[in-house]
Amino acid sequence: xxxxxxxxxxxxxxxxxxxxxxxxxxxxxxxxxxxxxxxxxxxxxxxxxxxxxxxxxxxxxxxxxxxxxxxxxxxxxxxxxxxxxxxxxxxxxxxxxxxxxxxxxxxxxxxxxxxxxxxxxxxxxxxxxxxxxxxxxxxxxxxxxxxxxxxxxxxxxxxxxxxxxxxxxxxxxxxxxxxxxxxxxxxxxxxxxxxxxxxxxxxxxxxxxxxxxxxxxxxxxxxxxxxxxxxxxxxxxxxxxxxxxxxxxxxxxxxxxxxxxxxxxxxxxxxxxxxxxxxxxxxxxxxxxxxxxxxxxxxxx
Numbered sequence: 009x010x011x012x013x014x015x016x017x018x019x020x021x022x023x024x025x026x027x028x029x030x031x032x033x034x035x036x037x038x039x040x041x042x043x044x045x046x047x048x049x050x051x052x053x054x055x056x057x058x059x060x061x062x063x064x065x066x067x068x069x070x071x072x073x074x075x076x077x078x079x080x081x082x083x084x085x086x087x088x089x090x091x092x093x094x095x096x097x098x099x100x101x102x103x104x105x106x107x108x109x110x111x112x113x114x115x116x117x118x119x120x121x122x123x124x125x126x127x128x129x130x131x132x133x134x135x136x137x138x139x140x141x142x143x144x145x146x147x148x149x150x151x152x153x154x155x156x157x158x159x160x161x162x163x164x165x166x167x168x169x170x171x172x173x174x175x176x177x178x179x180x181x182x183x184x185x186x187x188x189x190x191x192x193x194x195x196x197x198x199x200x201x202x203x204x205x206x207x208x209x210x211x212x213x214x215x216x217x218x219x220x221x222x223x224x225x226x227x228x229x230x231x232x233x234x235x236x237x238x239x240x241x242x243x244x245x246x247x248x249x250x251x252x253x254x255x256x257x258x259x260x261x262x263x264x265x266x267x268x269x270x271x272x273x274x275x276x277x278x279x280x281x282x283x284x285x286x287x288x289x290x291x292x293x294x295x296x297x298x299x300x301x302x303x304x305x306x307x308x309x
Contacts, residue, residue: 009062011052016107018100022075023108024052026065027120037284038070038121039157040109044132044263047199048079048095056131056266060277067281070121072112076104076137079199097201098211105141113151127222127284129157131265132234133199136212139163139241142221143213156224157280160262161238164214165206167192168240170233177231185261187233214241223251225283227276232262255279 009027013020028036041064043050043057052058052075061071080095109128116123130138135158145152167189170178178186200206209216214237224245228238235256242254257264260272267273 009065014108014111017103018077018096021077021104021108022052023111024058024061024073024075025119026061026071026073028068028070029066030068034120035116035122035125036068036070036120037125037154038072038112038116038119038127039064039284040105040112040126040128040138040153041071041073042076042105042128042130042134042137043073044130044134044160044266045078046082046195047101047133047136048082048195050078050134051075054266055268056134056263059268060131060265063274063277064281064284067277067285069281069284070119072108072119074105074108076101076108082195082198098199098205098208101199102137102140102144102210105137106144109141109145109153110150125154127155127157128153129155129159129280130161131159132162132263133195135159135161136163139213140210143216143218144210146220147210153222155284156222157284158224158226158238158241159265159276159280160229160232160234161226161241162192162196162234163212163241164237165193165196165200165212167233168214168236170236171239174233174235174239178233181231181261185231187262192234214244218245218248218250221245221248221250224253225280226252226254227279228254228256229260229262229264230256230258230272231260234262253283 010025012023041061057073061073064071077096077100128138142156200211205211226238226242228235242252245252257272257276264272
């Protein structure tokens with residue numbers, strides 16, 4: 009792997025490049041990957057960035073992991089008091105992501121990547137940035153990602169209501185592992201910078217026009233308040249005619265890719281790699297994860 013600084017509209021952007029193993033000098037599929045952290049934390053060294061990228065590279069997928077500019081520091085469960093302005097608000101982090109994706113396209117040959125097979129993805133807040141980048145690229149008429157990979161995403165300005173099944177699972181979680189709607193609203197506003205930006209589909213694409221987007225995989229954690237956003241987004245994508253696979257990794261809580269020792273993390277990595285490597289007309293791959301959406305590899309029960 010190699011650390012680099014690439015140019016962006018707001019200054020240099022740190023990226024970490026993981027060449028695809030086993031490419032034998034040919035062009036490999038690529039992934040621009042975005043860590044989570046509530047928009048205001050996280051880095052290239054956290055397992056959700058480094059371990060995930062390394063595992064995907066070992067499976068033949070070249071990864072460019074991006075350290076986008078972060079929103080002001082915010083304790084997730086903090087719901088009162090003024091917001092800080094000491095950080096980057098929308099659209100700055102999203103601009104970083106677009107710059108990193110376009111840079112990866114431009115230097116695909118140097119990176120050993122197939123320019124037509126470069127996807128974008130992320131986890132949690134990083135998934136929100138990946139989803140919004142796909143919408144921004146579509147709306148600008150630019151080269152869109154090959155595929156969009158969203159791990160336990162939060163893509164709605166207002167967290168949707170959980171299903172009865174999810175609500176029952178959340179009741180058994182300790183408070184520190186839950187994401188209350190008021191805390192999610194504050195996190196989103198901290199990223200958006202002002203209430204008007206919350207309604208911008210380039211900030212939070214959920215509940216907006218989604219037609220024409222690339223094939224998408226949503227891989228939700230099981231006992232996770234934010235699963236309601238991932239499930240709702242899958243339904244919205246399906247209604248818009250997008251090729252969507254939505255899976256739930258059984259026995260996990262939010263952020264399970266950040267805990268490599270958990271068996272669900274490795275199972276998810278296997279699913280992610282298989283989906284990214286599968287032919288475009290066969291994106292609904294088998295998985296050890298429990299399917300949730302009817303369009304995924306098994307019918308929902």
